[in-house]
Amino acid sequence: MSNHTLTAGRPDFATAVLAPIHAIVGDRGLITDPGTMQPFMESWRDGWVGRSPAVVLPDSTEALAAVVRICAETRTPIVPQGGNTGLTGASQPHADGTEIVLSTNRLNRIREIDIDNDTMTVEAGCILANIQNAARDIGRLFPMSLAAEGSCQIGGNIATNAGGVQVVRYGNMRNLVAGLEVVLPDGRIWDGLRGLRKDNAGYDMKQIFIGSEGTLGIVTAAVLKLSPLPRATATALVAVSAPSDAVDLLTRAKGVAGDRIITFELIQRDCIDVARRHVPDVPDPLRDRYPWYVLVELADQDGGNRLMEMLEGILEAGMEAGEVLDGVVAASKAQADSLWRIREGIPEGQKREGVSFKHDVSVPISRVARFLDRANAALERECPGIRPFAFGHLGDGNIHFNPIQAEGGDPAEWKAKLATVNAIVHDIVVELGGSISAEHGIGRLRIDEMPRYKSAVELDMMATLKRAFDPHNIMNPGKILRA
DSSP: OOSSOOOTTSTTHIIIIIHHHHHHHTGGGEEOOHHHHHHHHBOSSTTOBOOOSOEEOOSSHHHHHHHHHHHHHHTOOEEEESSSOOSSSTTSOOTTSOOEEEEOTTOOOEEEEETTTTEEEEETTOBHHHHHHHHHHTTEEOOOOOTTTTTOBHHHHHHTTOOOTTHHHHOOHHHHEEEEEEEOTTSOEEEEOOOOSOOOSSOOTHHHHTTSTTSSOEEEEEEEEOEEOOSEEEEEEEEESSHHHHHHHHHHHHHHHGGGEEEEEEEEHHHHHHHHHHSTTOOOOSSSOOSEEEEEEEEESSOHHHHHHHHHHHHHHHHHTTSOOEEEEOSSHHHHHHHHHHHHHHHHHHHTTSOBOOOEEEOOGGGHHHHHHHHHHHHHHHSTTOBOOEEEEGGGTEEEEOOBOOTTOOHHHHHTTHHHHHHHHHHHHHHTTOBSOSSSOOTTTSGGGHHHHSOHHHHHHHHHHHHHHOTTOOBSTTSSSOO
């Protein structure tokens, strides 16, 4: 077989690539009809759309590895895809129609639950919510929690090193994986499914694939770490005058509650207004309006009364110190769910509000307030009328800084400002020791900004790693790094 790339436009593509793939996966595992393929071609947000000659859906690691071997032999590029809920264009093919989409949808089995070891071995296509429920059924918690948990797949969570709303206590995906099974770009299978807390026998290879966005290999299974299921939670929404007060309140809460803090979310008032304008059943639980809010939740193995008293004590001390202006503590699960509805409604509301400039950034917690002040002031000078819009995970320094176009402005004119806005925001982030991608990844969205914000040494290390694993650049090419 020839060594040049076989694309969909070549007459031998069907016989050299699609026919042997069909022999492996069968009719259920191969889609070539354009209409049936379309959901795999486009993102749910931000307009990432591509073309592909085929979507392949293997039902086992061995079948997936066999497909990858064919692609390696024919130099056919692959786009690995899980639940297709990403936000950076990493899981959609490019527009040239040369890449096949390799979906993990049918790799959806829970292989093993080890209660004594507090681990669960799952395949990459398992829906995150199903994993959460399976853990809950045995009295355990899998703490990864994010907005797309009802449709995102664990393989994609691993490939993007997903974060979510409980990182402040449990860490991001990197902290929740004990072992991996990965199909490499040449089709070999690496079995690293070890449920160990300690393993210093050489390099920790799993960490190379976590956050690699499918550019070094395809995660097909994982050993996940489980935690005790909390018996009680306490939830509150409090108002603060500025992000600096929220940081002070977080420091106070850590001193009292320690790792009982599972969520500490910062919310700008404008975010609540947008959510209430566009999303049903988003409450406004405080009588007065305030510029900033914090959604805080504690969890513990002890009874609920003690936890509630702890939370109320933190908030009372914060009020006495001038950090807290007002607040409400949920007296029931229904009330807690109602407070969470505020936070959950923000992304959906923003989608309907107009052109927005989305930034998934992180800075040290101590510099969050400084970042927000500097970024908002700089944008107002450069783009008069732009509306501040910030929310996110203050507990780990990750802010979704998503300013919105001026009311009544021309969307086309505001879209033209994207590069300018990005440069202003990201320059400030990096000056403050932060990152231009906290939890969403690089994908195609930030690929051209990497040389501006990563050193030549770091980019060279990344490129060296990519060449070592994928010398022919067939594994999700054009994501994270240019060829």
